[in-house]
């Protein structure tokens with residue numbers, strides 16, 4: 074299939090008629106009819122064809138520019154085929170007047186530039202600057218399209234396509250060796266629950282509901298229902314760069330009844346988290362070495378699941394009465410600390426207790442190593458204690474220092490992801506309430522978040538400031554926002570977009 078296009082105006086290189094292959098998910102059967110998965114068949118070849126065609130289409134005012142905004146667009150287009158990624162997204166509106174591409178492109182840039190709401194976006198859609206940014210001819214004071222159109226698209230956007238686009242970005246970045254730094258030769262992924270929004274009033278059929286106590290207007294405590302949406306997020310941890318690999322919603326009773334009409338109650342984070350682990354394995358396989366999780370995941374069934382996938386695990390231990398921590402505490406007591414050392418750079422003193430080959434869980438057949446680290450800093454009154462389990466052959470062999478770095482890096486998911494998303498990316502603001510809209514939004518924001526991370530830490534080579542890693546990215550985004558006003562003409566997304574099929 075694919076779109077046949079002739080581009081005599083673009084350059085001599087592509088003056089003949091070229092058949093552009095359709096964009097497919099990596100795991101879909103190849104378009105050539107071989108029956109093989111696309112990623113193992115024609116994908117590579119198609120990608121290089123796309124790259125060649127794209128190279129011809131970027132105008133000089135983007136290609137040769139030093140503006141951060143234009144450099145970002147160039148990077149996203151040339152390295153990751155952003156037009157192709159956005160162009161592959163589909164929604165189920167009937168006979169839409171506004172192409173899906175224009176709407177998702179405006180949403181992508183809403184995420185990149187941190188525009189706070191759909192209404193604010195609607196305001197921007199009236200400005201010449203933003204119209205040029207999304208490739209529409211400037212029509213000052215006439216909005217390119219309305220907030221209703223954006224809301225409609227979010228309600229009806231197909232999520233699988235956005236997931237595929239995110240996967241494509243990760244795989245391309247991996248091929249370009251963007252994730253070459255790791256922790257002790259292990260590539261670690263943190264998973265954790267995140268609740269971006271809750272409300273007493275607004276709700277949808279897929280909201281999770283809980284009873285909470287709050288003070289009423291008369292000062293009396295009352296019990297009311299609170300509605301919320303919750304997700305489990307997987308973040309690839311890096312010393313230099315963190316990117317989001319996947320997001321899985323915690324399903325409500327209503328959502329679970331789609332497959333089981335009798336189902337009662339919503340599921341918990343653990344169930345969604347375990348589904349996410351399976352999905353990560355299916356999607357990224359051996360690209361991941363170990364999963365890092367909090368105490369919720371430190372149980373036999375999760376350890377068994379990780380082992381079956383060939384993954385190691387670094388899992389926080391909290392409950393002193395539960396295994397394996399109960400046993401570890403006894404053994405640490407008997408053996409005493411195994412190592413103590415000073416970390417000059419961080420001005421810390423570290424002491425480790427380290428026991429391997431614990432086999433006290435009935436629900437896990439493998440061996441567990443348990444490490445306790447006590448970190449003392451001269452400027453802190455109390456030392457910090459970290460207890461965690463390590464499973465998996467390779468993971469169990471790393472030094473206690475590296476293991477501690479991994480378990481501490483778990484906080485990246487709080488600091489560089491959740492905190493930043495709520496504080497600067499306005500994700501606790503409800504852009505559009507509804508199950509599909511929320512997931513679509515989070516996935517689109519993930520695409521923008523990952524591309525910005527890659528652009529800033531890889532292309533621009535900025536170093537990550539340990540104090541506040543969100544500062545660097547914030548400054549660059551502010552600069553990019555100002556540069557929207559300097560676009561000389563519309564970005565030619567139409568010519569960059571090869572496959573409209």
Ligand SMILES: [Zn+2]
Nearest residue numbers: 103105114115
């Ligand atoms: Zn093929």
Ligand SMILES: [Zn+2]
Nearest residue numbers: 276277279280
């Ligand atoms: Zn809801």
